[in-house]
Amino acid sequence: MAASSADREPFDLAAAVRDAGFSALVTAGLAFPILALRAEQDMSNRLVLQERWSWMLIAAAIVFVGRLAMIAWQARPRAEAPAAPAADKPATALATFLSKVIAPAGLAFLLIFPFVSLYASGAAGSLKWIDNYGIQILIYVMLGWGLNIVVGLAGLLDLGYVAFYAVGAYSYALLSTTFGLSFWICLPLAGILAAFWGVILGFPVLRLRGDYLAIVTLAFGEIIRVVLINWTDFSNGYAGIAGIPRVTFFGVPFVDGEGGFANLFGLEFSPIHRTIFLFYLILALALLTNLVTLKLRRMPIGRAWEALREDEIACRSLGINTTNTKLTAFAIGAGFGGFAGSFFAVRQGFVSPESFTFIESATILAIVVLGGMGSQLGVALAAVIMIGGTELLRELEWTKQIFGPDFDPAQYRMLIFGLAMVVMMIWKPRGIVATRSPSVFLKERKSVSGDLVKEGHG
Amino acid sequence: MRWRTDPLLVVEHLTMRFGGLVAVNDLSFDVGRGDITALIGPNGAGKTTVFNCITGFYKPTEGRLALAREGRATREDVAALTQSPTRNKRFAEGDLYLLERMPDFEISWKARVARTFQNIRLFQGMTVLENLLVAQHNPLMAASGMTVLGLLGAATYRNAEKAAIDKAKAWLEKIDLMDRADDPAGELPYGAQRRLEIARAMCTDPDPALPRRAGGRSQPERVARPKQSPALHPRRPRHVGPADRA
Numbered sequence: 232m233a234a235s236s237a238d239r240e241p242f243d244l245a246a247a248v249r250d251a252g253f254s255a256l257v258t259a260g261l262a263f264p265i266l267a268l269r270a271e272q273d274m275s276n277r278l279v280l281q282e283r284w285s286w287m288l289i290a291a292a293i294v295f296v297g298r299l300a301m302i303a304w305q306a307r308p309r310a311e312a313p314a315a316p317a318a319d320k321p322a323t324a325l326a327t328f329l330s331k332v333i334a335p336a337g338l339a340f341l342l343i344f345p346f347v348s349l350y351a352s353g354a355a356g357s358l359k360w361i362d363n364y365g366i367q368i369l370i371y372v373m374l375g376w377g378l379n380i381v382v383g384l385a386g387l388l389d390l391g392y393v394a395f396y397a398v399g400a401y402s403y404a405l406l407s408t409t410f411g412l413s414f415w416i417c418l419p420l421a422g423i424l425a426a427f428w429g430v431i432l433g434f435p436v437l438r439l440r441g442d443y444l445a446i447v448t449l450a451f452g453e454i455i456r457v458v459l460i461n462w463t464d465f466s467n468g469y470a471g472i473a474g475i476p477r478v479t480f481f482g483v484p485f486v487d488g489e490g491g492f493a494n495l496f497g498l499e500f501s502p503i504h505r506t507i508f509l510f511y512l513i514l515a516l517a518l519l520t521n522l523v524t525l526k527l528r529r530m531p532i533g534r535a536w537e538a539l540r541e542d543e544i545a546c547r548s549l550g551i552n553t554t555n556t557k558l559t560a561f562a563i564g565a566g567f568g569g570f571a572g573s574f575f576a577v578r579q580g581f582v583s584p585e586s587f588t589f590i591e592s593a594t595i596l597a598i599v600v601l602g603g604m605g606s607q608l609g610v611a612l613a614a615v616i617m618i619g620g621t622e623l624l625r626e627l628e629w630t631k632q633i634f635g636p637d638f639d640p641a642q643y644r645m646l647i648f649g650l651a652m653v654v655m656m657i658w659k660p661r662g663i664v665a666t667r668s669p670s671v672f673l674k675e676r677k678s679v680s681g682d683l684v685k686e687g688h689g
Numbered sequence: 690m691r692w693r694t695d696p697l698l699v700v701e702h703l704t705m706r707f708g709g710l711v712a713v714n715d716l717s718f719d720v721g722r723g724d725i726t727a728l729i730g731p732n733g734a735g736k737t738t739v740f741n742c743i744t745g746f747y748k749p750t751e752g753r754l755a756l757a758r759e760g761r762a763t764r765e766d767v768a769a770l771t772q773s774p775t776r777n778k779r780f781a782e783g784d785l786y787l788l789e790r791m792p793d794f795e796i797s798w799k800a801r802v803a804r805t806f807q808n809i810r811l812f813q814g815m816t817v818l819e820n821l822l823v824a825q826h827n828p829l830m831a832a833s834g835m836t837v838l839g840l841l842g843a844a845t846y847r848n849a850e851k852a853a854i855d856k857a858k859a860w861l862e863k864i865d866l867m868d869r870a871d872d873p874a875g876e877l878p879y880g881a882q883r884r885l886e887i888a889r890a891m892c893t894d895p896d897p898a899l900p901r902r903a904g905g906r907s908q909p910e911r912v913a914r915p916k917q918s919p920a921l922h923p924r925r926p927r928h929v930g931p932a933d934r935a
């Protein structure tokens with residue numbers, strides 16, 4: 232916004248009031264149909280228009296004051312402005328230190344997480360924590376890491392990533408229900424099939440750039456979903472595929488009685504065993520994604536991806552076949568999406584096209600952008616915030632005490648969430664981890680400021 | 690004056706039109722092997738366009754660009770290659786490439802033509818060292834067994850990477866940027882960025898006849914002028930040296 236110009240100029244009250252007035256006017260315009268007018272049904276089922284001008288004025292007033300405060304804050308005198316780069320150094324040093332600590336600490340926490348929650352809230356209570364939080368977040372961590380290869384490293388804006396997730400899920404669903412193949416065979420197959428579809432999509436699409444690429448990938452995501460809906464013979468349409476074989480402990484099913492997992496290990500049967508196993512499974516898959524990505528980043532192909540994001544023309548002048556380079560990014564990213572998809576199918580036991588809507592692609596992309604494009608740690612943190620945050624916001628029962636029993640907090644979940652995202656992106660426009668760590672170094676690894684790193688253009 | 694006896698690049702009737710605008714009109718010239726050749730002209734004369742045609746970033750509207758990587762290009766060989774549907778061929782006299790038939794990345798990779806850009810194009814968010822390693826992508830890619838061997842940690846790849854880093858170091862020494870190797874390229878001052886861009890181009894192993902001879906006596910310069918500006922009177926040669934900065 233006007234932030235950069237306001238940075239240097241002294242505070243000009245007239246201009247600030249004008250700016251804030253304009254923002255308030257825009258707010259009033261937006262609020263007019265949403266807040267000022269409200270249609271309600273009366274006793275005889277007629278629609279009556281309620282006018283709530285005060286709401287509109289309050290919204291406009293809040294924006295006016297807020298904007299004014301923001302401009303004033305940006306224009307506050309800052310004597311040490313030229314010294315900013317120097318002041319940056321300890322901050323990045325702190326960031327690198329934190330990233331050195333956060334990753335191992337997070338991993339250690341994840342390893343003991345199921346048992347901690349089991350201990351803390353019992354078998355029934357911990358189901359929610361392990362399943363709704365643990366597994367759910369880890370799926371998105373994995374998807375975020377997969378998409379990070381395409382968007383964060385190679386700089387290709389892919390708005391249809393969910394298509395590969397769907398391919399993976401349906402691969403396992405169909406292969407297991409039709410041919411009775413086990414999960415452990417289907418898992419790699421699902422990844423290969425998704426990668427294959429990544430290449431199929433890649434060939435015609437990768438000559439496009441930027442917005443055009445985004446639109447076509449978006450369309451591809453929708454096409455896959457629409458095909459799954461309409462090709463009933465193949466995918467059973469809206470009804471989806473049920474009765475997908477559940478995960479086994481390398482062949483030992485999680486069932487009660489003779490031959491089951493609990494029986495084999497002399498435990499008392501509990502559904503939590505399967506959930507815990509699923510948790511470790513997705514943790515392993517996510518860590519595999521991370522490991523491969525980290526290794527690839529240090530390979531020529533990974534460097535070529537990042538170079539592609541920085542400057543495609545320079546890449547070609549250095550003899551890099553950019554089409555192949557983009558295709559590999561697409562295929563590998565898609566492959567991990569496929570792995571995650573087959574995990575999704577084995578966890579749910581049911582797949583339907585409903586699970587693969589555009590909002591999923593948008594969420595995964597938001598995780599990558601929020602995390603800081605290209606940063607593995609950032610993406611993981613962003614997934615925790617995004618998915619954990621939306622889950623936590625479901626539990627806003629206490630707000631009823633403030634707004635009265637008629638207040639339904641679940642309805643405001645997305646609103647709060649959206650606001651949080653906006654604030655986040657203003658506060659940290661380059662994402663949570665805004666620095667890039669070089670793939671190779673001679674003397675010391677200095678992280679590269681996010682301002683220098685490009686976002687890619689197609 | 691090697692361009693008469695041993696031409697490296699033979700440009701004939703090169704024409705580039707952008708819609709109605711004729712940027713280069715029927716340009717022909719030869720570049721001698723080992724010569725330093727500069728292309729000069731006033732702003733908008735079409736210098737950058739010529740370089741973009743030679744390096745494959747534009748497909749020329751008309752014309753032939755024959756490059757003899759090794760040995761000599763005889764008139765008959767060029768004619769024979771033009772007749773054939775392929776883009777390059779080994780002849781008794783030399784290894785010939787028709788650049789107008791090749792995509793840009795192959796001109797760098799196969800025909801070994803290196804270039805820099807009028808507006809520096811570094812990978813700004815990558816370090817100086819990384820920039821020089823990206824330039825060695827193709828040999829490293831082969832050494833990593835298309836990434837598979839590299840992922841498995843094969844010794845061949847590790848050695849190749851070490852060699853690549855050594856080569857990068859040698860160039861860093863030459864361009865006097867050794868102590869900035871781990872800094873992002875975008876943070877270098879302009880002059881250093883320009884030197885880095887040249888070093889990066891050199892790391893692609895361009896044909897030994899193409900680079901500027903570091904410190905060597907400069908050869909008599911041959912200046913080719915785009916024909917559409919015959920009245921051209923250069924005050925001083927503007928793009929001498931690795932003239933392909935356009």
Ligand SMILES: Nc1ncnc2c1ncn2[C@@H]1O[C@H](COP(=O)(O)OP(=O)(O)OP(=O)(O)O)[C@@H](O)[C@H]1O
Nearest residue numbers: 707710712730731732733734735736737738739935
């Ligand atoms: N991609 C393009 N599309 C349309 N016109 C172009 C394109 N590239 C160059 N031109 C036009 O072709 C002409 C030659 O431009 P070119 O950039 O080759 O000149 P130049 O000799 O490099 O100039 P300078 O000395 O300013 O670098 C100019 O009129 C320019 O506007």
Ligand SMILES: [Mg+2]
Nearest residue numbers: 736737807935
């Ligand atoms: Mg130019």
